Amino acid sequence: MAGSSHGHTPAAWTGVIIAFIGFCVSGAFMVLADPLGFWAGLVIVVLGGVVGGIMRLMGLGQPRADHGPATVPQPEPARQAVGAES
Numbered sequence: 001m002a003g004s005s006h007g008h009t010p011a012a013w014t015g016v017i018i019a020f021i022g023f024c025v026s027g028a029f030m031v032l033a034d035p036l037g038f039w040a041g042l043v044i045v046v047l048g049g050v051v052g053g054i055m056r057l058m059g060l061g062q063p064r065a066d067h068g069p070a071t072v073p074q075p076e077p078a079r080q081a082v083g084a085e086s
Helices: 010-031 035-060
Strands: none
Touching: 010 035
């Protein structure tokens, strides 16, 4: 992953930060035993994913050409020497 720019976009950072805030809110309300606040925090987590997705569609995410598995170069077939027989 070090050679790629995976996740280094404004859309990714914004989505992750919003989701992190949602996890913190849910965690705090879980300790305070407040179910409504807990579920509100989970809504914020989902909102982070939605905001990140919308920002990606607006062009603030990684370009589509950069996605997908990395291609591994295939080795060339072994060449036999002319006149060499085993």
